[in-house]
Amino acid sequence: MAPTAQLTQAQRPAVRRRERWWRIAAPYVFISPFYILFLAFGLLPIVFSLVVSLYDWRGTTPGGFVGMQNYQVLLRDPTFYKSLLNTTYVWIGSVPPMILLALVFAAILNSRFVRFRNLFRTVYFLPVVTSLVITGLVFGQLFSMSFGLVNSALEALGLPAFNWLNDPTWMKIILVLALLWRWTGNDMVIMLAGLQSIPNDLYEAARVDGATDVQSFWHITIPLMRPVILFDAIISTIGTFNLFAEPYVLFGQGGAMNQAAVVTGTFLYQNSFRYFKFGYASAIAWVLAAIILALSMLQLKLGSREAA
Amino acid sequence: MATTSMTPSSMRSGLSQAARLRARVTRLVLYIVLILAAIAFLLPFYWMVLSSVRPKAEYYALPMPLFPRTLSLENYQQLFARSLFGRGLLNSAFLAIVSVILQVAFCSLAGYTFAKLRFRGREALFVGILTTMMIPSGVGLIPNFIIMARIHWIDTYWPLIVPGIANAFGIFWMRQYCLSLSDDLLDAARIDGAGEFGIYWQVVLPIITPALASLAIFVFLSTWNDFLAPLVFLRSQELFTVQLWLSVVAQQGEVKTPAVVMAGSVLASIPIVILFATLQRYFIAGLTAGSVK
Numbered sequence: 154m155a156p157t158a159q160l161t162q163a164q165r166p167a168v169r170r171r172e173r174w175w176r177i178a179a180p181y182v183f184i185s186p187f188y189i190l191f192l193a194f195g196l197l198p199i200v201f202s203l204v205v206s207l208y209d210w211r212g213t214t215p216g217g218f219v220g221m222q223n224y225q226v227l228l229r230d231p232t233f234y235k236s237l238l239n240t241t242y243v244w245i246g247s248v249p250p251m252i253l254l255a256l257v258f259a260a261i262l263n264s265r266f267v268r269f270r271n272l273f274r275t276v277y278f279l280p281v282v283t284s285l286v287i288t289g290l291v292f293g294q295l296f297s298m299s300f301g302l303v304n305s306a307l308e309a310l311g312l313p314a315f316n317w318l319n320d321p322t323w324m325k326i327i328l329v330l331a332l333l334w335r336w337t338g339n340d341m342v343i344m345l346a347g348l349q350s351i352p353n354d355l356y357e358a359a360r361v362d363g364a365t366d367v368q369s370f371w372h373i374t375i376p377l378m379r380p381v382i383l384f385d386a387i388i389s390t391i392g393t394f395n396l397f398a399e400p401y402v403l404f405g406q407g408g409a410m411n412q413a414a415v416v417t418g419t420f421l422y423q424n425s426f427r428y429f430k431f432g433y434a435s436a437i438a439w440v441l442a443a444i445i446l447a448l449s450m451l452q453l454k455l456g457s458r459e460a461a
Numbered sequence: 462m463a464t465t466s467m468t469p470s471s472m473r474s475g476l477s478q479a480a481r482l483r484a485r486v487t488r489l490v491l492y493i494v495l496i497l498a499a500i501a502f503l504l505p506f507y508w509m510v511l512s513s514v515r516p517k518a519e520y521y522a523l524p525m526p527l528f529p530r531t532l533s534l535e536n537y538q539q540l541f542a543r544s545l546f547g548r549g550l551l552n553s554a555f556l557a558i559v560s561v562i563l564q565v566a567f568c569s570l571a572g573y574t575f576a577k578l579r580f581r582g583r584e585a586l587f588v589g590i591l592t593t594m595m596i597p598s599g600v601g602l603i604p605n606f607i608i609m610a611r612i613h614w615i616d617t618y619w620p621l622i623v624p625g626i627a628n629a630f631g632i633f634w635m636r637q638y639c640l641s642l643s644d645d646l647l648d649a650a651r652i653d654g655a656g657e658f659g660i661y662w663q664v665v666l667p668i669i670t671p672a673l674a675s676l677a678i679f680v681f682l683s684t685w686n687d688f689l690a691p692l693v694f695l696r697s698q699e700l701f702t703v704q705l706w707l708s709v710v711a712q713q714g715e716v717k718t719p720a721v722v723m724a725g726s727v728l729a730s731i732p733i734v735i736l737f738a739t740l741q742r743y744f745i746a747g748l749t750a751g752s753v754k
Contacts, residue, residue: 172656179657180580184571187627191593194624198604199596205604213610258498261491275741276499279506282737282744284686286704287726291505294512300719302508334505342745366487395599398688402708421599426693431603442597 202435210432223436232412233437236420237444239325240393243416246329247336248389252382254333255340260374262341263348274345278338285335289402292331293318321413324404328414331399336392340385347381348374383456387449394445397422417441513537513724536724545698546725549706554732556702557684560622564680565673567627572635573665577647578657587636594629606693616696621687631676638672639665675743678736682744685733703729 206223209216227233258277262270280288295302296317304314317323351374359369375382397418404414415423421441425434516533540546575587609620642665650664666673691705698710707725737744 176657177580180574180578180583183574183578183657183661184586184632186567187571187590187629187632190624190627194605194608195593195596195601198601198608201604201607202600205607213607258495261495266488267491267495273495273499275738276502278745279734279737280502282682282733283730284688284704284733286686286688286708287509287730290707290722290726291509294719294723295505295508297719300512302504334502338502346745391597398708401688405712418599425603425606431607435600435603438597438600438603442600445597 202438205432206435206439208432210430210435212429212431216432219432223433224440226433227436227440232415232420235412236415236417239414240396240416242325243328243332243396244390244393246325247332248386248393251333251337251340251389252385254337255344255385256374256378256382258337259341259344259348260370263345274338274342277341280335280337281339281342283335285398286402288331288335289399292327292334292399293403296323296327318403324414328396328400328403328416331403332393332396335399336389340389343385344378344381347378351377379456383452386456387452390448390452391445394418394441394448509723509726509730512720513727515720517718517720536718536720537728539718539721540724540728544706544710545701546703546706546728548699549701549703550728552700553685553703553729556618556621557681559618560625560684561677561680563622563626564628564631565677568631568676569635569666569669569673570661571627571632572637573639573642573661573669575632575636576639577642577644577665590629590632594633602689602693609694615694616700617694618700620694621684621690631680634676634679635669635672638669642668671743671746674740675746678740678743681736682733685729 205215207218207220209219209222261267262274267273283291294300296304298304298314298316298318301317303317307314317327355373355377356369359373364372394417396416400414400416400419401422404419421434421437424430424437511529513536514532514534515529516531516535575583575590605620605624606615609615614620647660647664650660655663686704687702688704688708691702692709695701695705698706701710703725707722707729
């Protein structure tokens with residue numbers, strides 16, 4: 154095949170020259186859209202954002218230069234601390250339990266003597282394809298004062314109804330429940346892929362040595378799954394600090410009365426697109442990015458130290 | 462090996478009856494846990510559908526009964542009669558389909574290039590793309606809004622379509638899949654005189670359809686479910702996506718009945734659930750890409 158092809162190319166020198174040029178240029182042309190778009194809508198905005206955070210920028214028109222003032226104001230803003238605290242509560246309530254649940258369900262669904270594994274996996278994964286807006290709306294509906302499933306159940310048991318969505322503690326619990334419902338299946342599928350890469354021989358050897366299934370889970374599954382768990386923990390932490398659609402739908406853009414359920418994502422949105430304090434909001438965005446980066450590094454460090 | 466390793470523990474030889482009983486109890490407990498979890502995951506869907514088919518009259522008997530006495534489609538009729546909900550569904554479908562076509566085309570071309578073409582600076586350029594994935598998305602939103610305002614793209618679909626056309630995740634995903642393509646096949650096409658774009662278009666694209674399908678589903682899902690970008694960039698209700706309609710319009714008086722909002726949620730979920738049910742394996746493949754190994 155090769156000799157005939159060489160012959161054909163030799164017959165067409167002009168075409169060949171043009172082709173050779175194109176063969177060098179083509180790869181750059183094929184990958185160029187990414188770089189053009191990234192420059193315009195990725196890199197430029199990031200640099201621009203740093204500049205904006207140093208100005209008293211309101212709406213789309215620049216105000217005066219204020220230096221670090223936006224950052225100083227942020228560090229004294231009680232709502233900022235409230236949002237950090239609420240986000241921390243939500244993180245504690247959702248991320249560790251979700252990882253544990255996802256791992257346990259993945260382990261159960263990975264064992265071959267459980268039947269209907271695909272059916273269970275599909276059911277657990279179904280919330281993951283549901284939109285965040287609908288997740289918020291449905292959980293609002295479940296806990297609604299008059300139309301909610303929870304109050305209907307209480308009524309059926311002869312108990313009084315409760316206004317769940319008006320209670321600062323319950324608001325956070327409902328948000329946590331919504332997150333667990335929406336994301337556990339997602340983590341579970343990632344864990345399942347990780348479990349499938351653990352060789353069966355290990356479990357078989359442990360069984361021969363008399364280990365129980367629970368012992369195998371703690372001493373084989375967990376250590377070998379550490380990288381996947383770490384990946385999941387970091388992604389979920391970033392997700393918690395960017396949380397926005399669910400609280401927006403559940404509690405409104407004000408984070409409910411007195412900002413009772415304000416989280417960092419809501420706080421950033423309020424200052425950007427409700428008050429249009431673009432300078433201040435850019436400072437918030439940078440501080441949040443720094444916090445997320447620090448937490449990710451911390452998790453990476455803890456995760457690798459435990460492994461060693 | 463595979464057959465022995467996963468044999469039910471109760472089948473192992475030399476087990477006492479007590480051990481066999483214990484294995485059976487363990488399995489029963491596992492199934493109970495699995496079924497309870499399944500109920501917990503399905504309950505919100507049950508309540509969503511149920512709330513959407515309740516006749517208005519039942520709303521006066523508060524709190525709502527756990528099981529409906531009669532079913533009605535009046536909430537669905539109201540949804541289309543009194544608002545731009547139908548328009549929202551069409552808008553979302555339009556945006557999702559356009560995004561799918563553009564992203565799949567541009568990301569597969571770039572992904573294939575990084576996997577199979579040899580050129581100077583390839584590794585550095587690819588690492589550069591991966592690095593951009595670590596940039597926190599929240600930081601870019603405000604400056605992007607200012608830029609979009611300057612080029613008069615606010616209240617158009619451009620900000621929702623253009624920035625994502627060639628994105629890092631899509632390129633990474635397509636590259637990983639294209640790495641497994643045979644070089645001999647591509648060289649054969651090259652020797653036969655096919656141009657670089659021709660090879661991508663006629664040889665590569667037909668082979669990588671599973672990866673294209675995964676990416677297409679992923680893009681469709683994220684565009685259909687997107688909320689923040691439409692919320693920030695769209696103003697006119699005629700342009701609203703279905704998620705925006707559900708979260709904004711539905712909260713503003715016109716159709717404030719929760720039952721109507723639930724009917725809208727059911728309709729907005731149906732395309733996604735159908736897509737998921739029919740193409741589940743592509744979903745899962747896209748999700749686990751890059752997370753393991």
